Amino acid sequence: MLRKPQLLSTRVIPRQIAIRPKDFQKELLDELKYHRATVVNSTALTHWIQEDRFEPAWADCVWRDVKSLEFDSIKDAQKKLREISPRWRYHGELLHRRGALIAEGVTGKKKSEVLQFPNLPLYSSDPVFTLAESNLLLYSHSVSRPTPDGYLPFQENKEVPPSRAYLKLWEALTLLGDWPKPGESVVDLGSSPGSWTWALSQLKANVLSIDRSDLSEQVLRDPNIEFRRGDAFSIKPTPMDWVFSDVICFPQKLFEYVQTWLESGHCKRFVCNIKLTGEADPAVIDQFKKLPHSRVIHVLHGKHELTWICHPKI
DSSP states (O other): OOOOOOHHHHOOSSSSEEOSSSSOOHHHHHHHHTTTTOOOOSSSSSESSSOOSSTTTOOOOEESSEEEEEOSHHHHHHHHHHHHHHEEEEEOOOOOHHHHHHHHBBBBBOOOOOOEEEOOOOOOOOEEEEETTTTTTEEEEESSSSSSSSSOOBBBSSSSSSSSSSHHHHOOOOHHHHOTTTOOEEEEOOOOOOOOHHHHTTTTOOEEEEESSOOHHHHHTTEEEEEEEEEEGGSSOOOOOOEEEEEEEHHOOOOOOOOHHHHHHOOOOEEEEEEEOOSOOOHHHHHTTSTTTTTOOOOOOOOOOEEEOOOOOO
């Protein structure tokens, strides 16, 4: 049984709601502490944060610029919500049944969509709301991912890719809203056994794939792929449309390497996984966040790692 939110007694309205990750709650709390964020309430699924100055990387989804709405009854809540927006999405947790009754009058049909990559999800961009108290709801027009809880269900390929690691790449590119186009040049660093290389080749990009170990034979047959055996970081910056990396290395080594690319000006679009062992140092993560046009997120198909995305549109 969920405990009642502390908000009931203090009536402090959060500016931001972070959807808590299932397996990385300590990492999220450490990140919030590092940024001196004030958690005004925690539920089983969320942290309610007083500040709205940054996007927590470890959150499954972030609702920003959160506002509150008081109401007298279910019909009154529906009326007031429709005055703000004709359609809504509902994220149920506290007082779920009451919230669901409100949602019946303001939400459209729930879409059970399996995503086919590469396509932008057809999920609604309608604002989201959740109940905080029996006569108080919280809502947001600014949701960091296409679904209120952040989950994206992809149609998987279980035959060719040598692992499910490509789902991390699909998720990152879908959240970015951009991906390599046919004929663009991309480099995949630390590519073996080849799931990311396979995913990039399916986009008809020209893939330079680098690793000390071989790619799987099925992946290597693709004519769009040039494989080079060697250290992933041995390649010096050269004109490329995209740089991708799923290299297992210390975060600081990756940071220093991508800096050489950024300083060269040879590429402006990056998707790189930051592998974390032991305690995840929020200061190291913050280094990546502070790079120009950067965003650091945890993809739900990933494990104890974060993904650094750098793109001119950010």
